[in-house]
Amino acid sequence: MKKLKSLAFVGLLTLSLSAQNKVPLYLDESKPIEDRIEDALKRMTLEEKVAMCHAQSKFSSAGVSRLGIPDNWMTDGPHGIRPEVLWDEWNQAGWTNDSCIAFPALTCLAATWNPEMSMLYGKAIGEEARYRNKNVLLGPGVNIYRTPLNGRNFEYMGEDPHLASRMVVPYIHGVQSNGVAACVKHYALNNQEVYRHSINVNLSDRALREIYLPAFKAAVQEGKAWAIMGAYNLYKGQHCCHNQYLLNDILRDEWKFDGVVVSDWGGVYDTEQSAYNGLDMEFGTWTDGLTEGKSFAYNNYFLADPFLAQLRTGKIAESVVDNKVRNILRLTFRTNMNSKRPWGSFGTEEHALVGRKIAEEGIVLLQNKGNVLPIDLNKTKKILVVGENAIKVMVVGGGSSSLKAKHEISPLDGIKKRVGSSVDVVYARGYAGEKSKAQDGLATGQDIFDDRAESVLISEACEAAKTADAVIFVGGLNKNNGQDCESHDRSELGLPYGQDKVISALSKVNKNLVVVIISGNAVAMPWVKEVPSILQSWYLGSEAGNAIASILVGDANPSGKLPFTFAEKLNDYGAHALGEYPGEKGNVTYNEDIFVGYRWTEKQKIKPLFSFGHGLSYTEFAYGKASISSKNMGEKDILTVTVPVKNIGQLTGKEVVQLYIGDEKCSVPRPVKELKAFEKISLKAGQEKNVEFKISIDDLKFYDENKKEWVAENGKFKAYVGASSTDIKSVLDFELK
Structure with a gap:
């Protein structure tokens, strides 16, 4: 309501002053933005300037209502628009109209190897953000896939800097065509979740420039991103959210970035470093981004009252805050003070179909011996579907990308819907994971916990498989802690919950076995020679089941390619072979240097399980x-x-x-x-x-x-x-x- 009042005030103020031919320069959209910025800046008090530099709620920062400058509202991305939370709490606000379309994870987008899909994705998610009146989308993420254990790899675009660079630019263009800023994250070197707030990354300048920065550089110089989010970790002994070398020397001076630098939530630690080292807007201080935090602590943020006090005494020059406010005003004029930006749309069938199209094009056919796929429905009377991931809700959980989706089609439901009544589709559990947990008060709404013994579940699945014309095992990872999830890394490369045993057992009783892996990371496949067909299907969002079914029966011809290397074992990745993960005593050194992913396996003459860029077709x-x-x-x-x-x-x-x-x-x-x-x-x-x-x-x-x-x-x-x-x-x- 506060934001709507600010926007209404802008219109009334403009109309009133227009009638008197005294429209302030900062409200005149026909004038250059830089002139408007300077005009607005000189009208602001010191207190108003400082208020723009820090959060006033979990996801907003103050505008200047006196001048008709609206607040800035952020929303978590990059896979869908986060549901509304309470002003000062992470729990749900209880809205009934904030159920979004969940788009595929960015690993899936990268796997399309199609910049046109990236543009389509950005445009659609930007429309959703715009409709919800968010002017900053906290995404996309372009951190490099250094280890398959990183819990947030599913939010990024793979191991190769060129692929990530080509895919991030159109995404940004699509989002920003809606008058919504893309906030590219996490700048930089946020390549693990273990010790993420305290780990200092040591690497060569060459590895930094050749591997870990190119996608960010492309986002800035080609994508013209309007916002960048700092990372939690440290580099050169400074936290990345206020890092002189990354933010001032490279981002501003070298790349000429003219957007706003936003902290990750809880990534700020010092007033003077925040003042001088490139940060513009501080969010989430004294919180780990999820649960902890002092109520209404916003005025105690480092860029709030402590910053104001040093400005008042002259310890910090007012020109320092002026530079920050210039960047924030530039963001505002580009977004929520741009009267020509479109209105957007939300939760539409069109957006769901966009997600499905991207999902179908990103699914990777890893293996198809004997042409088991596509399934010939004319010769198929019974299909057995096995596995928890065939029925599990996947859009809830995983950290900041957790969503309240308008709908989510499970793989089992998608298969049933596609094959119709002419084919008998039977389900067997096969394996069971832990109970689903709510996040920020958002629950999955399903209870699929099964405490039967492993042997019972496997026996049941194998018995059903004996009489099936085709068996589809749907497994992989999920978004629980310790799998594909923010704040946690995986503990191993292998599949959890004893899935390897289930797959091997099924392969012995039915030769027409298809394994569908849902994950944002590579997994070990000790059964790879026992299984004829393998699909890598990622987290596919609202239309997951429909997209998977389309590939399985051949309605869509798979064309995805892997955006990262699938190795046979953990030590086939340089980060693990050289022993520098997750680091110790507050430091991690990238001893593998520039040799990440396929660069490492080729240097060491290691045969991967499935290569970077691999993907089959029908x-x-x-x-x-x-x-x-x-x-x-x-x-x-x-x-x-x-x-x-x-x-x-x-x-x-x-x-x-x-x-x-x-x-x-x-x-x-x-x-x-x-x-x-x-x-x-x-x-x-x-x-x-x-x-x-x-x-x-x-x-x-x-x-x-x-x-x-x-x-x-x-x-x-x-x-x-x-x-x-x-x-x-x-x-x-x-x-x-």
């Missing part, structure tokens, strides 16, 4: 011989790599063609190859298309720590064209002179 693609426009490259030359790709199967399908570059000889260690370009193409049966990639000198560069700049050394390079990081179809040689 059709088949043939790659012709690739060609390159020249064998020699000068500093300003652009080389063109061309490869013909043909659909030689019977169905229309999509393929992600990938280009990697390798440096044959260099003064510093370099990966065997690195992703530099990709294109997703759709081909009808029998259709052929030439795919072209451009190579510039920037694609050949590494970060020179001595020179503090990006350099490319003369010498021989290879261009690799393939269907994954290991499925290489052509290798081309060229030389930089």
Whole structure:
């Protein structure tokens, strides 16, 4: 109500002053934003300026009602608009009209390898945020997948900086087309949940620049993000929410970021560091982001009364707060003081279908021996569905991405709906996890706890499997503590609740077994050779069951590719092989340096379980011989790599063609190859298309720590064209002179 009054006041004030031809400059949208900012700033009191720099509730910060400048309202993303909570509590506000569409997790979006899907996603979720009158969406997340144990990996876009960079930019454009700021997070190096508030990350400047910053840089310089959220952890001994090097030296001075820097909730620790080291808006102080906190402590925040006191005495110059307020006003003028922004829409069928489309395109067919998939319904009379994840609500839990969804179709219900009455669909539990827990007063509304013995559950499933034409096991992880969940990391790579035993037992009694893994992380698969078909299906949101069913029966042809490496065991990841996870005595060192994910497995000659970029289809693609426009490259030359790709199967399908570059000889260690370009193409049966990639000198560069700049050394390079990081179809040689 307070916000609506502020917005109404803006309109009345503008109309009143317009009649007198005395419209204040800051309200005149025909004038440049920077001029409007300066006009508003000079009208504000010191107290009003400081009030804009810190929260006034769990998810809002103050505007200036006297001037008709509205409050700023944040909402958790990046997978859906968080339900309303009480003003000063995390518990639900009890609204009946805040049930959103739950979109697929960002691991699924990254797995589409399709920037068009990213744009569609951003536009739709931005419309939901706009309708709810939120002007900052706290997402997307682009932290790099360093370890498969990170509890928040499901919120991010995988292990490769190029893939994450190409996918984050259109997401931002889509969100901000609604007059809602995308707040890209968590800047930077937030790659584990264990010790997340206290761990200091040590790594080389090269690893920072080549692996962990590119997606943030793209978000700022190409996406033109209006907001950035700091991370909880420390870097160079300073918390990332007020970090001189990250926020001032790189973000502001080097990248020329002109948006607002928002703290993560509870990520601020000092008034002077917050004042000088790049933070603009402080949220959630004295809280772990979920449960703890002193009631109505907002005036005690570091950027509240303590900040005001130092400004009044002159210990901190007023120009310091002025710079923060400029950034906040710029945010306000771009969002909730932009009269031309659209109205948005919320909880619509159209948005649900957007989520389903992204889900179908992000599901990855990992394995399909004997063409068990798609299931032929003309030859199928009975389908057995096994596993807790076939019936479990997945949108509740997981931390800040927990949602109150308007609907969520379970895999079991999606399968039943799709196959209809002509096929008998039977369900068996197979395994059971712990009881579901409410989060922030939001419960799943279901009680699926089952305390029967493991042997009983397995025996029941196997007995039913003996008479089924197809068996679909739906398992994986969930969003409980210790799995895919904020504030917690996983304890192991393996599946929980004894699922491996269930899968192995089922494989012995029915050869038509499909394993569907729902997770935001890689999992170990000791049964991989026993199972013909495996789908990686992520957390898919409201339309999860419908999307999974579409893939299973072939209504949709799978085209997702893995955005991170599935290794056989934990020590096949550099972070674990070198012993630096989760760190000790307050420090973690990235000894694997730039060799993250496939860069590590290729360096060590480790065969992954499933490679980065891997994903199968129900059709088949043939790659012709690739060609390159020249064998020699000068500093300003652009080389063109061309490869013909043909659909030689019977169905229309999509393929992600990938280009990697390798440096044959260099003064510093370099990966065997690195992703530099990709294109997703759709081909009808029998259709052929030439795919072209451009190579510039920037694609050949590494970060020179001595020179503090990006350099490319003369010498021989290879261009690799393939269907994954290991499925290489052509290798081309060229030389930089």
